[in-house]
Amino acid sequence: YGGQILLPDANGRRINRLMLEEVDGQYQGACTVWINDNGLRSGNNRVCFSPDNRTLYVGQTSRGWGPIAEGVQRIAWNGKVPFDVLRMVLTRRGFQLDFTQPLPNEKIELKNFKLKSYHYQDTSIYGGEKLDVTEVEIIGLKRVGDRSLELQVPSLKGDGMVYELSVDVKGAKGNALLSQIFCYTINRLKP
Secondary structure, eight states, rough: OOOOOOOSSSSSEEEEEEEEEEETTTTEEEEEEEOTTTTTTTTTEEEHHHHHHHEEEEOOOSSSSOOOOEEEEEEEOOOOOOOOOOEEOOOOOEEEEEEESOOOOOOOOOEEEEEEEEEOOOOOOSSSSSSEEEEOOOOOEEEEEEEEEEOOOOOOOOEEEEEEEEOOOBBBSOOSSSSEEEEEEEOOOOO
């Protein structure tokens, strides 16, 4: 996950992963849940890797409400690379998914991917509603090597539109995906 951002969640027991790219001078990209619960406390505030990049330290603080969760937790890498979407990037025709491990040799079906789009209501109160939630058709699927797929999606929109992708595929060894939901916010389309 080199070059990506790990974003601790102060309200939940999770750490999110951000996959940013620069498109036409604007940063945008996808996010997913990287660690969800698994013994992680809430109040997550800061994350820092050890010098050898094998241990992640998670700093936690009291948020002013809810149970106190101050302290530091240590997450140690077990040396095994999970089957996951390493990167979700925008293309001129849709999205490319790069995986951490090879995909199975058999055909991967379009039905294994669900896509919807929406944007958020601008509001001065805490949070905003999802607006214009729409199922989006994926019209094509192409393998690119043994670890990548291109999803062809017509009529993508920018200006803060969120595309939420559900992925249900297994790796070449039959292993399940670590994360199955990816949200890509498009500010600018690929020129």
